[in-house]
Amino acid sequence: MSSKKISNAVIKRLPRYYRYLGELLENEVVRISSKELSERMGVTASQIRQDLNNFGGFGQQGYGYNVDYLYNEIAKILGLENHYSVIVIGAGNLGQALANYTDFEKRGFVIKGLFDVNPRLVGISVRGIEVMDMDNVTEFVQNNNIDIAVLTVPKMKAPLIANELVSCGIKGIWNFAPVDLEISDSDVVVENVHLSESLMTLSYRIKNEGGEQ
Amino acid sequence: MSSKKISNAVIKRLPRYYRYLGELLENEVVRISSKELSERMGVTASQIRQDLNNFGGFGQQGYGYNVDYLYNEIAKILGLENHYSVIVIGAGNLGQALANYTDFEKRGFVIKGLFDVNPRLVGISVRGIEVMDMDNVTEFVQNNNIDIAVLTVPKMKAPLIANELVSCGIKGIWNFAPVDLEISDSDVVVENVHLSESLMTLSYRIKNEGGEQ
DNA sequence: TGCCAATCCTTACAAATGATAACATTTTAC
């Protein structure tokens, strides 16, 4: 579909542009130049222009970028104009915290169900969504056209569950388990959030960067 | 201290090496060659050797790497042989979830306190740690030699709190608020976990990579 | 013991990727 491959580094920057544009929008800023945006964000203007040009020309010479327009264009690029049906697997502390986070819903990620193996959790309700037994997950995904599964389960269980999800047609997995999931189906994408690794990086930098740069 | 600057790309890979070595250790694997590790991790053997060589020669020619030894050496590099005193600011769902996560404690990140402005939360106990009022945070940080603050507060409040923490001597901030903190003190390091951005990246990839590679 | 195979450490270099700078063109604004 898309002719040239967009590099991962660019993709990772888009949400940040989106965030800054959202804030400009809240402050009723109508237009912005790559130069000014670059100063606010701490990147080069050149990089902003080049990043955006991967997807088309959203600005106008002599004028800059219309904030509202660019904001919505980036939303389209990121696929945020779609609505996604989401389930959370693992209704422990983290799973419940994510289910409670209403900001995701605002962006179109609608949580349709929670699942857990723990009988104590099955039946309780989080923001009006009942926690169901893991045995029903396959059926639920198929009957409700679930797009995304959030995985907050122990690392031992994650690979098996992931494969189960893949075989019943999930499109994406947001993985919080500290393990690299091996997914056979290339249509399914996995996005990892490895909190422990992030914390270790912080530890390294405290140890080594303290008093530099 | 360290003569040459280690690139960020290398640092980000270290925790993953550490995780794989930990699993090898659990499986009682005594030694491993860069070749075999590279096959398991899906990277090149050369990269592994070069990454590790940034910090010293941990292997032996003709033998490979001793798993236990390398595991502990990487822990030292990452600063995991230290114990860090941690506080969590924002005792909402995410804050409580992180406070409940015992794995961090195993790695030496010991949670010493939780803080919130909400009077309903102040006084409750999470894993034996009482939630305190935000008014007391400065005093607490100074009296208890707190190293790291975990920030799970609304984005509007984050910058102010961050500056407060910096001025009372915190060393690192693990930031979950969707905002880029501007820290004046260069000794203080900030590690961001922007969950929304991660989710948007997933959205993009579902939209664009489905059916590829 | 003595040799061969395995494997690391190191250096060099090529290729790919990413970031910055420069420039030409278009538009705004007066």
Next chain:
DNA sequence: GTAAAATGTTATCATTTGTAAGGATTGGCA
């Protein structure tokens, strides 16, 4: 109608990654 501003685009520079090769050291085996 002109000058300034700002994009889109091309070119250049920098970083990262991958590959290769050679020397050095160890383990294993006859």
